[in-house]
Amino acid sequence: xxxxxxxxxLCPNLASAEQVLRMVNKASKLGYRLIAITFPxxxxxxxxxxxxxxxxxxxxxxxxxxxxxxxxxDELLRALRRFRRKFEIIAVMCESKDVARQxxxxxRVDLLNFSxxxxxxxxFDLAEAELASNGLASLEIDMKPLLALEGSSRIRLLSSLRxxxxxxEAFGVSIVVSSGVSDELLMRRPLExxxxxxxxxxxxxxxLDAVSRNPMSIVKMNREKLxxxxxxxxxxxxxxxxxx
Amino acid sequence: xxxxxxxxxxxxxEYGASRTGLSLIDYDVERRFLVARTTHTAVEMVRTALASIxxxxxxxxxxxxxAVSGTIKALYKKIKP
Numbered sequence: 001x002x003x004x005x006x007x008x009x010l011c012p013n014l015a016s017a018e019q020v021l022r023m024v025n026k027a028s029k030l031g032y033r034l035i036a037i038t039f040p041x042x043x044x045x046x047x048x049x050x051x052x053x054x055x056x057x058x059x060x061x062x063x064x065x066x067x068x069x070x071x072x073x074d075e076l077l078r079a080l081r082r083f084r085r086k087f088e089i090i091a092v093m094c095e096s097k098d099v100a101r102q103x104x105x106x107x108r109v110d111l112l113n114f115s116x117x118x119x120x121x122x123x124f125d126l127a128e129a130e131l132a133s134n135g136l137a138s139l140e141i142d143m144k145p146l147l148a149l150e151g152s153s154r155i156r157l158l159s160s161l162r163x164x165x166x167x168x169e170a171f172g173v174s175i176v177v178s179s180g181v182s183d184e185l186l187m188r189r190p191l192e193x194x195x196x197x198x199x200x201x202x203x204x205x206x207x208l209d210a211v212s213r214n215p216m217s218i219v220k221m222n223r224e225k226l227x228x229x230x231x232x233x234x235x236x237x238x239x240x241x242x243x244x
Numbered sequence: 245x246x247x248x249x250x251x252x253x254x255x256x257x258e259y260g261a262s263r264t265g266l267s268l269i270d271y272d273v274e275r276r277f278l279v280a281r282t283t284h285t286a287v288e289m290v291r292t293a294l295a296s297i298x299x300x301x302x303x304x305x306x307x308x309x310x311a312v313s314g315t316i317k318a319l320y321k322k323i324k325p
Contacts, residue, residue, distance in 0.1 A: 030308070147298050150254075185298070185306045192295035192309065195288050199255065204288070 003208060005190035006034035006215035008065065008089060008111070009142060009178030014039070014047070019184075021054055026184045028058040031191075034219060036063040036089050041079070063219050065089035067113070073102035080108045088222050091140060097123045104131035110218050111176060112137050116145035116157055124164045129171035136221075138214060139168045142180030143188065143196055161200035169206065176218070177202075177210040245271075247300045247307075248280065251293040264290055269316065277310065279319065287312055 007027060012020045020037070027035045035055070039048065048064050055062040066087045070076035076092065076099055084090060091111035094100035100123040103109045112132060115121040124139060132139070141164075145157055168175050177197050179187055188196070194207035202210065224230055229237040245268045252261045264286040270279040282290045294307045313319035 147296060185304050187306070188295050189308055192291060195292040196295050198288060198292060 003190075003212040004033045004216060005031055005212050006036075006219070007032050007179050007187075007190075007193075007211070008036040008063070008176060008215045008218070009038065009091070009140065009180045010035050010187075011038045011180065011182040013182065014043075020051065023184050023187070024051075024055055024058050024060055024062075026187055028060045030187060030189045032060065034061040034063060034216065036065040036215075036219070038065050038067050038091075039087070041066055041068075041083055061219075063088040065091060067091050067093055069093045069095060070099055071096070073098050076102050076106070080106060084108045085226065088219060088226065092137075094123055095121060100124075100128055101131060104128050104137055105135050107136045109135070109137045110222065111140040113140045113142070116142060116149075117153075119156055119160050122160055122164065124167065126167060126171075129167045129173050132168075132173045133171040138174040138176045138218065139164065140176045140178055141165075141197070141200075141210075142178055143193055144180040144186060146196055146199065147186055158200050165200055165202050174214045174217075175202065175206065175210045176215050177207065178215075245278070245280070247297055248290075248294065251297045252290065255293050255296060256289060260289065266290065277323070279316070284314070 010023055010027065012023045014020060024035065037051065052062050064087050066083055068076065068079045068083070068090060070079055070092070080090065089110050090108065091113050092099065092103040092109050093113050094103055095115065100112065103112055112124065114124060141161060146154065149157060165175060177193050179193065181187055190211045193211050194204065197207035197210060198204070224236070231237060248266065249261065252264055252266065263283070265281070265283040267281045268278070269281050280290070291309050294309060297305060297307045299305055311319055311322040313322055
């Protein structure tokens with residue numbers, strides 16, 4: 001079966017419509033069928049609609065994403081309550097262990113993202129993976145740092161990612177490989193992203209799933225939940241009327 | 245081609261680079277593409293190395309793999325404009 005590819009982490013400068021369009025067109029050219037663009041929490045829905053139309057012209061599906069950077073677990077819970085029904089994808093940038101643990105066990109969180117530049121803030125260990133395996137959160141790995149870093153810092157990051165992906169696979173936590181770029185020159189084809197994932201020993205099938213099946217299923221599931229027909233997992237309204 | 249060798253060398257070292265069997269077949273400046281040969285076992289290594297190239301000299305660049313093929317004839321068929 002032919003795979004459809006997704007990049008769930010594009011961060012263009014939303015103030016520059018030209019740059020956003022360039023990145024959307026480049027993503028389409030590179031073979032992606034779905035992209036997620038990070039919006040600020042207080043974005044205007046009209047902007048997203050305009051962008052969705054532009055994506056349609058490029059034969060691209062757009063998902064609206066927010067990156068939460070809470071300082072405490074309480075702040076995270078408040079933000080989830082406020083934004084869960086507004087965004088299709090919620091990623092949590094875990095800057096403390098408490099936040100990481102809360103994010104891993106909360107079923108409203110889609111993606112767990114950790115700092116690639118400060119390795120002491122990568123909290124994806126056995127406990128985190130166990131919590132995430134009971135929840136719905138996936139581990140998101142951005143490729144931008146792998147391209148931007150060099151020498152010993154890239155070596156240390158690769159070593160960290162190798163350990164984390166092994167833990168994630170052992171606990172059945174799904175892995176999503178994203179670009180995380182704000183510049184179109186750093187965008188790569190899906191197969192190239194998967195090839196880069198081989199640097200931290202992610203197998204070929206798992207790497208391809210990380211750029212296709214895993215991100216696609218997150219968006220599909222969330223769209224179903226956000227639909228007005230959704231009642232509960234597995235239950236949805238099929239028809240309304242007097243004869244029902 | 246130096247940039248490709250450098251990228252392979254940086255990621256996989258001299259031992260890894262020696263296993264790729266890389267060689268230049270064709271380079272079209274106008275159409276901005278390069279055809280390189282590598283052993284079939286090292287295709288993913290070379291793909292990874294190419295994806296890791298972000299600049300050549302001081303110029304920011306991106307290198308993408310357009311097609312992979314077992315023969316040069318089939319490759320040109322795949323990438324013909």
